[in-house]
Structures are given as structure tokens and as C-alpha cells.
Amino acid sequence: MSILSKLKDFLFRYDKVKVGGGEKANLKQAAMGKLTARERIHTLLDADTFFEFDLFVRHEGKDFGMDKKDLPADGVITGTGTIIGHPVCIFAQDFTVAGGSLGLAHARKITKIMDHSIKMGIPLIGINDSGGARIQEGVNSLAGYGEIFYRNTLASGVIPQISVILGPCAGGAVYSPALTDFVFVVDKISKMFITGPEVIKTVLGEEISMEDLGGARIQSEITGNAHFFAKSELECFDQIRKLCSFIPWNNQKKANPFPAKKPKSNFDIERIIPSDPSKPYDIRDIIFSMVDDSDFLEIQEHWAANIVIGFARINGETVGIVGNQPLVLAGVLDVDSSDKAARFIRFCDAFNIPLLTLVDLPGYLPGVDQEHAGVIRHGAKILYAYSEATVPKMTVILRKAYGGGYIAMCSRHLGADFVFAWPTAEIAVMGPEGAANIIFKSEIAGASDPNEMRKQKVAEYTEKFANPYVAAANGYIDAVISPADTRKLLIQTLQLSKQKKEHRPFKKHGIPPF
Amino acid sequence: MEENRTGKLIIDDTSYETRLTKKFRTRKPYVKYDPNKVNAFIPGIIRDINVKEGARVKEGEQLLILEAMKMKNLLLSHREGKIKRIMVQSGDMVLKNQLLIEFE
Numbered sequence: 001m002s003i004l005s006k007l008k009d010f011l012f013r014y015d016k017v018k019v020g021g022g023e024k025a026n027l028k029q030a031a032m033g034k035l036t037a038r039e040r041i042h043t044l045l046d047a048d049t050f051f052e053f054d055l056f057v058r059h060e061g062k063d064f065g066m067d068k069k070d071l072p073a074d075g076v077i078t079g080t081g082t083i084i085g086h087p088v089c090i091f092a093q094d095f096t097v098a099g100g101s102l103g104l105a106h107a108r109k110i111t112k113i114m115d116h117s118i119k120m121g122i123p124l125i126g127i128n129d130s131g132g133a134r135i136q137e138g139v140n141s142l143a144g145y146g147e148i149f150y151r152n153t154l155a156s157g158v159i160p161q162i163s164v165i166l167g168p169c170a171g172g173a174v175y176s177p178a179l180t181d182f183v184f185v186v187d188k189i190s191k192m193f194i195t196g197p198e199v200i201k202t203v204l205g206e207e208i209s210m211e212d213l214g215g216a217r218i219q220s221e222i223t224g225n226a227h228f229f230a231k232s233e234l235e236c237f238d239q240i241r242k243l244c245s246f247i248p249w250n251n252q253k254k255a256n257p258f259p260a261k262k263p264k265s266n267f268d269i270e271r272i273i274p275s276d277p278s279k280p281y282d283i284r285d286i287i288f289s290m291v292d293d294s295d296f297l298e299i300q301e302h303w304a305a306n307i308v309i310g311f312a313r314i315n316g317e318t319v320g321i322v323g324n325q326p327l328v329l330a331g332v333l334d335v336d337s338s339d340k341a342a343r344f345i346r347f348c349d350a351f352n353i354p355l356l357t358l359v360d361l362p363g364y365l366p367g368v369d370q371e372h373a374g375v376i377r378h379g380a381k382i383l384y385a386y387s388e389a390t391v392p393k394m395t396v397i398l399r400k401a402y403g404g405g406y407i408a409m410c411s412r413h414l415g416a417d418f419v420f421a422w423p424t425a426e427i428a429v430m431g432p433e434g435a436a437n438i439i440f441k442s443e444i445a446g447a448s449d450p451n452e453m454r455k456q457k458v459a460e461y462t463e464k465f466a467n468p469y470v471a472a473a474n475g476y477i478d479a480v481i482s483p484a485d486t487r488k489l490l491i492q493t494l495q496l497s498k499q500k501k502e503h504r505p506f507k508k509h510g511i512p513p514f
Numbered sequence: 515m516e517e518n519r520t521g522k523l524i525i526d527d528t529s530y531e532t533r534l535t536k537k538f539r540t541r542k543p544y545v546k547y548d549p550n551k552v553n554a555f556i557p558g559i560i561r562d563i564n565v566k567e568g569a570r571v572k573e574g575e576q577l578l579i580l581e582a583m584k585m586k587n588l589l590l591s592h593r594e595g596k597i598k599r600i601m602v603q604s605g606d607m608v609l610k611n612q613l614l615i616e617f618e
Contacts, residue, residue, distance in 0.1 A: 203583055204557040205607040222537070278530045305535065329538060330523045330530035336537075362525040368544035402526070434526025 021096025037094035045081035089117035092127035100130035107144025121250035129167030152179035157350040165190035185216035246311035255318035264294040304336035320348035323358035334365040342381035349389035357410035392497030397421040421468035552615040558582025
């Protein structure tokens with residue numbers, strides 16, 4: 001064969017495999033409002049940066065007539081490319097080829113690109129769109145899943161791992177995304193569950209649609225499995241690129257700095273908080289008023305909204321922000337919000353992102369449902385995560401910091417490096433009403449006018465303890481600061497903490513209350 | 515997205531004005547354990563009923579078989595006593611926590 005004909009042969013082979021499941025299957029994919037696997041990769045990555053691996057891999061199915069079937073690229077596209085100019089590894093399952101089902105060769109392509117991303121120290125992005133295990137390949141497809149989970153775990157805390165659910169992701173397949181750091185879902189396209197509606201109906205007699213069982217909204221609002229919700233695939237890709245702008249490429253690096261920008265002028269930090277501690281406000285307005293360009297990327301916005309987590313920049317440097325949200329459930333800590341915050345804190349700690357904690361909470365949520373759901377075990381996660389974190393930890397107490405909630409929200413006692421309190425702060429064992437009712441129980445009960453006595457005692461307690469000065473007198477906070485100075489002080493503390501080193505006793509790993 | 519409603523949340527005698535999430539509003543109220551009632555611990559299908567209304571049973575005696583997840587679960591009596599009512603029939607599909615048998 002001449003070189004020319006070899007080249008022609010190569011192009012012929014290339015074109016044949018590149019169309020995936022073929023025109024018809026691609027049209028079907030489009031009719032479902034979905035892009036094809038290749039279109040997804042090209043849209044997400046910087047233009048013309050995708051370099052494909054293993055296009056000519058062939059599947060290994062021998063039984064049930066599979067040996068006669070040709071499955072282009074074995075139903076998964078893998079390779080490298082860049083996002084905002086920085087390299088990433090990526091794979092995208094191709095639903096047009098055997099429903100994106102996972103066989104041994106398919107899994108090997110994925111584990112190969114995963115190994116590559118760990119070795120190269122660059123993020124891994126997985127786009128999931130698959131009917132699940134390739135039944136014809138039997139235990140080999142199970143082996144494939146297991147090997148993916150194993151690598152997800154090895155890579156955890158070493159490189160950022162991003163999962164994008166753009167189709168069905170059912171059975172064992174959901175555990176790969178669950179092991180990764182961020183899960184992106186798209187309305188009406190993403191579906192995640194362990195057992196589908198059919199099985200649930202036959203076994204348990206419960207009838208439910210796929211959408212209601214594990215659609216994008218359910219995963220974003222009810223389960224907390226998803227971190228980002230988008231209305232379309234394009235919006236989803238924008239969210240991924242934005243997330244990538246905030247995070248470092250591996251655990252040895254810091255996030256890329258950006259030019260510093262002032263917060264937008266429409267957020268006036270001194271006018272957001274009502275002085276009455278029982279009145280709500282949106283903690284995000286406080287965040288907008290202190291971060292660069294008032295730009296805040298919120299994570300898990302629709303789940304456990306009583307705590308707000310996300311990334312922003314201060315003076316060009318990425319910070320992870322955790323703030324109680326008085327607007328929702330008075331900003332209490334509970335099972336879900338503790339879980340949400342703890343995981344985020346651990347991500348920030350693993351990837352050298354300083355933590356900023358904004359405190360305004362009345363404590364943990366009371367209730368039988370909470371106790372029985374294990375609020376002790378789940379609530380302990382946040383204590384563990386903050387205590388364990390060695391990145392710079394800055395805490396600003398805005399208003400209420402009562403009881404266990406005060407301790408949990410990155411107090412000095414859990415190793416905060418800087419604790420500031422606004423003059424509106426109330427650092428106490430509980431709110432004045434509750435405290436007065438306990439401390440002065442007999443005085444109130446024995447008074448000729450118990451209500452009047454209660455009012456008097458509440459006022460007494462408020463005057464004495466509902467302020468930041470008792471904590472300041474003990475050195476538990478470093479300074480009472482004017483709200484307007486907060487950003488300036490945060491910039492200083494970030495600069496001060498650049499070389500922070502904290503040594504911990506050697507251990508293989510801790511045992512957090514999972 | 516999830517519908518939030520403004521409401522009050524009382525913590526340590528202080529009433530906070532805030533939004534109450536759907537999850538919070540629809541949380542299951544606590545129901546005290548009633549030793550006279552036998553409920554389904556898992557959704558499934560009633561296969562066999564081994565006792566009759568009015569019968570006296572001993573602790574550990576088989577009451578019925580509840581098939582769920584391809585397993586035939588033997589439901590044994592947790593106490594000694596007289597059966598007051600049987601709320602299900604063989605072949606019935608039952609939900610989790612559904613009342614199956616009531617003691618006197």
C-alpha cells in the first residue's frame with residue numbers, strides 16, 4: 001500500500017467510527033433535546049483543543065451475538081483538552097452506541113483516562129449518558145464499574161472530579177458521580193437512581209415516574225446528590241467552566257488568581273442586617289457586598305438552603321464561603337445543612353482554598369424527626385470538617401451565634417485563624433428569651449406579674465450577654481469590627497495567611513462521622 | 515424550584531421570622547409506638563395469614579408472611595395476647611407502616 005492509500009484507509013476508518021451510532025441514532029438523541037457525546041465535549045472544552053484517545057478500541061463481547069456487532073469507540077469518547085486554557089481529562093458516554101452501555105472495553109477507556117488525569121494532576125470531567133451495565137458482557141461490566149469507583153476514590157482529594165449527568169445514570173453507575181466532587185444535572189435530561197420505577201413497582205407496588213424518582217429537580221432539591229442545576233445543556237457547560245475558574249487543578253496547587261475587583265456598589269453592607277435578631281435577611285446580600293465584583297458561585301443552591309456554600313474571590317483569590325441563611329429555617333444547622341457544609345469544607349481544605357465562615361444562627365434545629373434522622377451524627381460532620389481543615393480559616397460573626405451553633409461555625413475553639421464579630425453580634429449560650437426563662441425560672445414564676453418579670457429579666461440578660469464583648473473579653477474573638485471594614489480586613493488576613501502551616505499528628509486517615 | 519413559605523420557627527422560646535422549607539413543612543409527625551398494633555415494616559405482599567380474629571397467640575408465634583424483595587418474611591408476634599382485628603387478606607399489597615393486625 002502506498003502512503004497515500006494508507007492515509008485514505010485511515011481517514012475511511014476514522015470517519016466510520018466518528019459518527020458513533022450513526023445519523024439516525026444522532027437524530028434521535030437530538031429529538032430528546034440532547035447533544036451527542038462529541039458535540040458535548042467540543043462545546044464544553046476550549047475550541048479545537050480536544051484530542052481523542054482510543055477511538056479504535058473494540059469491545060470484547062463474545063456471547064449473545066455480540067461478536068458480530070460493531071460498536072464505534074465502544075460507546076464512550078475519551079481524551080484531553082483545555083478549559084480556560086488549562087488542560088483537563090474528559091470522557092463522554094455515547095448513548096447512540098448500544099445506549100452508552102458499559103462493557104469491559106468501554107470501562108477500560110474510562111479508567112485509562114482517569115489514570116492519566118491522576119498522573120498528570122489535572123481535573124477529570126465525566127459526562128454520563130448510559131443505560132447502565134452491558135448485560136451481554138455480564139460480570140465484566142460489573143468489574144468495569146468497580147474499577148472506575150476505585151479510581152474515583154484514589155483521585156478524591158488529589159484532582160477535582162466533575163460529573164455531568166446528561167441522560168440516564170442508573171444502578172451501580174450512579175456511584176461514580178456520587179464519589180466525585182461536583183455533580184451537574186440538567187432539567188428533564190438527567191435521571192439518577194439505584195433502582196428504576198419498573199423495579200420499584202413490581203417489588204414494592206409503588207408507582208412513580210422517572211422524573212419524580214430521580215430527575216434533575218429531585219436530585220437538586222430533595223436528595224442533595226446534585227450540586228448544580230441547569231435548564232439546558234449549554235447552561236450546564238457554562239456552569240462547569242465557571243466552576244473551573246474558581247478551583248485549582250490539583251491538590252498541590254492554588255486556584256488561579258484573577259485581577260482584583262471591588263464589590264458592586266448596589267450592596268451596602270451596613271444596611272442589609274435588621275437589628276432585631278429574629279428578623280430575616282438574605283445572607284447572599286452580605287456575600288455580594290464583600291466579594292470581588294459581587295460574583296458568587298453558589299453550590300447546592302436548592303438543597304438545605306438554610307446554609308449557603310460556594311466560591312467567590314476576595315482581592316483576586318478564591319475563597320470558599322459557608323454562611324448561615326437566616327432567610328430559610330432561621331439559618332439553623334440540621335441534618336442536611338451540616339452534611340452540605342461539611343463536604344464543602346473538606347473540598348476546600350483538600351484543594352488549598354481558604355475558608356470564610358459567616359455566622360448568624362440560633363443553633364441546631366429541634367425536633368423528633370431531626371433527632372431520629374441522626375442529627376448528632378450528621379451535625380458532628382461540620383465540627384469534624386472545620387477542626388480537620390488546615391487552610392486559612394476566617395470567621396465573621398454577624399449577629400446570632402448561640403450555643404452549639406456558635407461552636408460549630410468555625411469558632412476559635414475549632415481552630416479558626418481569625419475571628420471577627422460585628423457590633424451586632426450576640427455570642428451566647430442561647431437567645432435571651434430562652435436563657436432568661438431558665439436562669440430566672442423561679443423569680444418569674446414567683447413574681448406577682450410573671451410576664452412583666454420575664455420581660456425585665458430578658459432585658460437584663462440581653463443587656464449583659466447579647467453582645468460580642470463577653471466573648472471578646474475572653475479572647476475568643478480577635479476583634480469587634482465595623483461591617484464596612486470587613487472586606488479590607490479579610491484581604492489583610494488572606495495576605496497574612498499565605499504561608500500558613502499547621503502540623504497535625506500523623507495518621508493514615510481520620511474517621512469522620514460519615 | 516421548591517416552594518418556600520414564610521412562617522415562624524421557634525427555637526429556645528424565640529420566634530424567628532423565616533421561610534419554612536417544604537421538607538420541614540411536610541416532615542412526619544412523631545407517632546408514639548402502640549404495642550397493640552402490628553404494622554408492615556416493609557412494603558410488600560401478604561402471602562399467608564396464620565391467625566384468626568379472636569385467637570390467642572403467644573410471643574414468637576407466626577402471624578403472617580409478608581413477601582418483599584423476593585423474601586418471604588415471617589412476621590412473628592412480639593407479644594402474647596388476643597387478636598382483635600386482621601386488616602389485610604392474603605394477596606394484598608401493603609405499604610410501609612400499613613396496619614396489618616390489631617391486638618385487644
